[in-house]
Amino acid sequence: MEGRHPARFINCYVDTQSCNLRCGYCYIGQRKAFDGTLFRCRYPLETMREATLAERLGGVCIFNLCAGGETLLSPDILPVIRMLLENGHNVSVVTNGTATAAFERLLELPEELLSFLYIKFSFHFLEFEKRGLTGCFFANVHRMQERGISFSIDITPCDELIPFIPKIKEMFWREMDGALPHISVARDTSSRELRLLSRLSKEEYREVWSVFDSAKFDYKIQEFLHPHREYCRAGNLSFSLDLAGGNCRICDGAPEPSKMDFYNLYERPQEAVPFVEIGHGCPTAHCYNCHALLTLGTIPELETPSYTQMLDRVERSGRHWLSERVREFYSHRLMPAKGA
Template sequence: MKRFIDCVIPFRTCNLRCPYCYITHTKSFGEKLPVFPYSAEHIGRSLSAERLGGVSLINLCGEGETLLPPEVVGIVHAILKQGHYVMVVTNGTVAKRFDEIAALPADCLDRLFIKFSFHYLELKKRGWLDMFFDNVQKIRKAGGSFSVELTPSDEMIPHIDDAMALCRARVGAPCHVTVARDETSPDLTILTQHSPAEYREIWNRFDSDLFQFKMSVFGEKRREFCYAGLWSGFLNLVTGDLKQCYCEKPIQNIYADLERPIRFSPVGPHCSLPHCYNAHVFMTLGLVPSIPTPPFAEMRNRVCADGTEWLTPRMKKFISQKLGDENREWGRLGKTRVELGRKWDASRLRRKAQALAARLPGGVGRQP
């Protein structure tokens, strides 16, 4: 695995209304689907294995429901044709998209992973539980990998036994559990009225490696050297704008000139977030190699009662790798250059701000 590219589709239209969703918190639901100005083929070529330096892991996730836009399956196929492994995050309710995905070539399906977000209460309220699990089975029977993941909420606690029993019956094992965060909190704290100890005890019933790892690092400010931006990137799938990570500086637009090399550069020890809330991906893939972690495959796989697994052998092997297996860690000199570059960027921005302020009426910002 050469790189991990996390792709966001920036639209907030969804067919569910979950109370713990960040869109609910910010009251920013949309009604329109995104317009993709570039073709699926162009997007696929922008992410060629040659351009990324080798076969990579590409994740697609919408701010709303990922599979609502009709273009998404074509984009997934175009990226798979580049030889990459692809993950798609979905609420599992857009049935016709799963018919389209199941029709992809077998070699593509073997490199495709679908993360089904299991919104139990919303699905039950709408009578969509059977449809959800039917769509999971479509992917499984077609030869793709999958995972079923529950977002814990206080409202869900009385229904834990029912959800676990349903998952055992329909997919052979309990669902995984993530950690819900409060998007209105500057520190992105856990979304619950319970204490951390109570929260851990309640949701540990699922025996989820995903939940246990996230809880082990949740809330910890990361100050180690992180290779996000060099070994990974955060891509706006509509515009082609690539950033180092969620809140970090832009790298370049990778759609504008497909012949132009991508200028990857690491965040280093300067993460802007209060904590790495998606550490179950970034850290388990090895972006902070100084911290030992379990493999990402353990965050996604389950072994069923009949001995089958949620991940295909090929996918399991690929996402059990660390990014450091195919990338070289930097020595002291390289890390020092990152530090100097950060200081240079800060001083340049400061000078620009001072020059702008000096041109304002009254000479605001002028030095005495």
């Protein structure tokens, strides 16, 4: 039942607080909360399958899987990725690209399922160089790319990385046939008002990191500390899901996120989901995930670039990082089926 439009964006928290790296800008690391937890499903896979049927969720959704640590470290995550793809959804997996055994298991999936998978590789240069993992990272990227799996590569900026920008650009010229990584914006999660995680001013930060010519960076920095009071459909077009336990939250941006809980997706999987809408009540200093939530249309009246533009790159040979199918799907705004 794949339509032109993704129905909903479901931001899944994968409860893994364990990682093989220790990046200085890590949100979990900032709170010193790596406790070795690995993601374990708390409901049978068949209950999760029934609860996430496309018919129940208003069509084919984007399930974005991101952990507190490294998403692919937990063996339990792989059957869930497969189940969501079998339910017809698009699955995106955020990873540091070093869990080689997990990539090998993913590559065993049928072609049809792989064609709707998207991998967001985070390039943690300083940690890779320190631990001798740069070669492993690019080998895994190329392994997925050769199978035609959609992907993008992203850098979280930090001040310590600035002297290495020319080296990183040269590395991508060689390894990725001239396509540069996308750039994110790092926030200081210990500050309530979400400051930039940098000693630079916003203008200096923009100047330094814009050399990567990343549409994602341009949009994120433009939106940084830009509050939105327009009508937002978060809680309906998008919501956050605790993947293990089924708890649904309107939006993760709130300073006190538990006040945003509205439903458990797995408890009564035959029931219609009582979606809500946050409306004019966005509680944050800026849209915390604007490159996905706003570009996919959670605030319908905003004019934005497309989600495809936030992720895709074209190599010198003309090869895109996103497949044609995923490019097309991500270029439309969220639109659930009527009545769902």
